[in-house]
Amino acid sequence: MNKTDFKGSVMLNPVPVVLVTSKNKEGKVNVFTVAWAGTVCTKPPMISISIRPERLSHEYISETREFVINLPSSKLVKRVDFCGVKSGKNIDKIKHLGFTLNEGINVSVPSIAECPVNIECKVKDIIPLGSHDLFTAEVVLNRVDDNLLDEKGKIHFEKADLVAYSHGEYFTLAKKPLGKFGYSVRKKR
Numbered sequence: 001m002n003k004t005d006f007k008g009s010v011m012l013n014p015v016p017v018v019l020v021t022s023k024n025k026e027g028k029v030n031v032f033t034v035a036w037a038g039t040v041c042t043k044p045p046m047i048s049i050s051i052r053p054e055r056l057s058h059e060y061i062s063e064t065r066e067f068v069i070n071l072p073s074s075k076l077v078k079r080v081d082f083c084g085v086k087s088g089k090n091i092d093k094i095k096h097l098g099f100t101l102n103e104g105i106n107v108s109v110p111s112i113a114e115c116p117v118n119i120e121c122k123v124k125d126i127i128p129l130g131s132h133d134l135f136t137a138e139v140v141l142n143r144v145d146d147n148l149l150d151e152k153g154k155i156h157f158e159k160a161d162l163v164a165y166s167h168g169e170y171f172t173l174a175k176k177p178l179g180k181f182g183y184s185v186r187k188k189r
């Protein structure tokens with residue numbers, strides 16, 4: 001098959017889109033949208049987010065070295081977009097969008113109650129890369145809505161109706177998985 005080659009951009013698609021809450025030294029809370037986020041280590045559990053230095057969130061997170069990653073469900077997608085185009089420098093996005101904040105458990109930063117999953121993080125390193133600074137952070141707690149758990153305590157993320165981001169557009173996930181981890185090699189009984 002013929003292919004057209006592109007240079008100078010990153011075409012990793014799709015990616016998650018998340019809401020990141022942060023707090024500054026004075027206790028002001030902000031939220032912004034992040035698509036450049038990823039899991040980077042299992043033990044210790046670590047995550048990364050890349051932030052442009054001009055974002056207010058960059059200032060807040062650099063000050064207190066804590067943040068919360070809030071996974072939005074599809075019904076929140078308009079609010080997700082808003083948090084990605086408006087800066088906390090000009091508007092209190094949390095108040096404007098009517099988000100409910102839950103106090104942090106292992107961090108001082110609150111999480112967004114409307115998001116079914118909240119991941120509390122403590123920054124380990126801030127690495128300047130160019131347009132963005134890479135924040136690597138240890139996950140100190142994951143909070144999951146009880147209605148995503150079955151009676152055995154298994155988490156059903158498919159019930160959370162999470163959002164993917166691909167080439168500038170927001171997508172919902174299919175309700176049914178294409179397969180399970182390892183299904184390609186699993187022997188049929």
Ligand SMILES: Cc1cc2nc3c(=O)[nH]c(=O)nc-3n(C[C@H](O)[C@H](O)[C@H](O)COP(=O)(O)O)c2cc1C
Nearest residue numbers: 032033034035036051052055056057084086087088
């Ligand atoms: C879908 C989407 C994804 C985004 N991903 C990032 C990102 O990964 N890193 C970043 O620095 N900005 C990202 N942005 C832009 C910021 O969210 C945006 O500039 C926001 O207004 C910054 O808010 P703040 O100044 O209150 O921190 C994204 C925006 C959108 C809409």
